[in-house]
Structures are given as C-alpha cells and as structure tokens.
Amino acid sequence: MGRAVVTVHPVEPGLHAQFIELWITHRIEGGTTPEAARRLALDGTLRTALQRNDIAAFIAFMDQRPVGYIVIADSTRSLLVVSPCVSVDMLYVVADVRRHGVGRALLAAAARYAERRGAEHIASTVPAQDREANRFFARIGFAAETVRRVTPVAALKRRLGGECPSQRRNLEALLQRRRDVRAAPSRLTRAEPPQIAG
Structure with a gap:
C-alpha cells in the first residue's frame, strides 16, 4: 500500500476551526493545560492574526483529516539589512503521522509563498532543546545562523x-x-x- 497523499491549503475562514483545533493540540503537547489552551485559542487572537497581511497559515490534510499546519510571517533577515525573508513561526505535525511527508509538504507551501512574495530566504526559529525538529530542518537544508536567547527584562x-x-x-x-x-x-x-x- 502506498503512502497517503498529503494536501495543503491556505487557512481561510472556512478552515479556521480545524486550524484552531490543531493549534490547541500543539499547545497541549507543549505542556499547556487543555483548559488554558482552549481559553487562549478562543479569545479571538488567533482569528485576528490569521487575517493580517504579513502572516500566512497553511493546513495539511491526509485522507481528509487535518494533520498539521505552518504559520509564516513576512520579515527581513536583519533589521539593518533589508532583504525580504519569510519566517516560519510555527510548524506542527500530529504525532501519529510524523515522518510521512507532512512537514515537507507544509514547507513546500511556505517556499511557494516566499517566491510569490519575492523573498530570497526562509528562516525558522527552532527550540535548541528540540533535537528532532533541529535534525528535520538540518536534513532539508536549513543552516544554523544564530542562537536566539531570551530573558525577562x-x-x-x-x-x-x-x-x-x-x-x-x-x-x-x-x-x-x-x-x-x-x-x-x-x-x-x-x-x-x-x-x-x-
């Protein structure tokens, strides 16, 4: 039996509910309680973000089931050097279908989006402790450029x-x-x- 076909669609209003359910699942996997994740998802912030001109989201389906999403934003590689870039803000694939081409299909959609926007590069911030994600991005050609560190003011x-x-x-x-x-x-x-x- 062959590999299931992955289809990717822009997250338009008709797909908001399915995107939000995936986002909630992603947050819960990351340690947020189900109640807190639902509260965050349903306060309207996600729907507002999805309508911004500088943000795009795509959702992946396998056998008509939503199995992953990618959120990308227009940016530049540096604040001092204006070079159009698309930044992967979130990439998520449901655990039971990982290693079935969903992440690649989502990144292919991001690459097509970047070309349409005239961006020369695609960047992604990957948590340093997430070895699986780091290996995935390295395998498909993303090179380490910086380490981003964060601290409370x-x-x-x-x-x-x-x-x-x-x-x-x-x-x-x-x-x-x-x-x-x-x-x-x-x-x-x-x-x-x-x-x-x-």
Whole structure:
C-alpha cells in the first residue's frame, strides 16, 4: 500500500476551526493545560492574526483529516539589512503521522509563498532543546545562523546592576546577614575548648 497523499491549503475562514483545533493540540503537547489552551485559542487572537497581511497559515490534510499546519510571517533577515525573508513561526505535525511527508509538504507551501512574495530566504526559529525538529530542518537544508536567547527584562536589569542604589544596598545587607548566620555555627565549633583548672 502506498503512502497517503498529503494536501495543503491556505487557512481561510472556512478552515479556521480545524486550524484552531490543531493549534490547541500543539499547545497541549507543549505542556499547556487543555483548559488554558482552549481559553487562549478562543479569545479571538488567533482569528485576528490569521487575517493580517504579513502572516500566512497553511493546513495539511491526509485522507481528509487535518494533520498539521505552518504559520509564516513576512520579515527581513536583519533589521539593518533589508532583504525580504519569510519566517516560519510555527510548524506542527500530529504525532501519529510524523515522518510521512507532512512537514515537507507544509514547507513546500511556505517556499511557494516566499517566491510569490519575492523573498530570497526562509528562516525558522527552532527550540535548541528540540533535537528532532533541529535534525528535520538540518536534513532539508536549513543552516544554523544564530542562537536566539531570551530573558525577562527585570532579570536583565538585575544582572546588569540596573537596580536603584537603595535596592542594591538592601540586597547586599540581606546577603551579608545570611553569610553571617551561616558562618556563626562554624565559628563556635572552631573555638578553643575551655581550660579546666586542676
């Protein structure tokens, strides 16, 4: 028996519900609770995003069953060098049909979209810890260009010493008190034992 045929269609209003169900499944696989995923999906943000001119989404079907999607956005490779690029924001394939050509079919749709937009490159941000996704993209010709790192603003400010002086003094005083408390028992054990006259 041959491989099932994969068809890919743009996510137009008639396919929004099927796309959203796949998106919910994707979020749940990523660790979001089903309730939170449904709440996020149904607040209208996804439908609004799908209507933007700089975003395109495609959904894949196998035997009339929705089995994956890709979301791509128009961008540039760099903020300083204007070179049209299409960026893969999300690529998802249902677990039981992976390695059946669904991801390739979705990326082929992205390549056709990029050509129509005059983009010379397609980029994808892949989580560093997702080895399977990294191997997939490497196999089909995506080369590592950068490592994107993310931090909360508050954490960065702390690391750079951006707190106000009073906050820093309070933190240093707290840390010194903790060091003093930890050191106190060891000072007692190192003290000379009392001398007994006799």
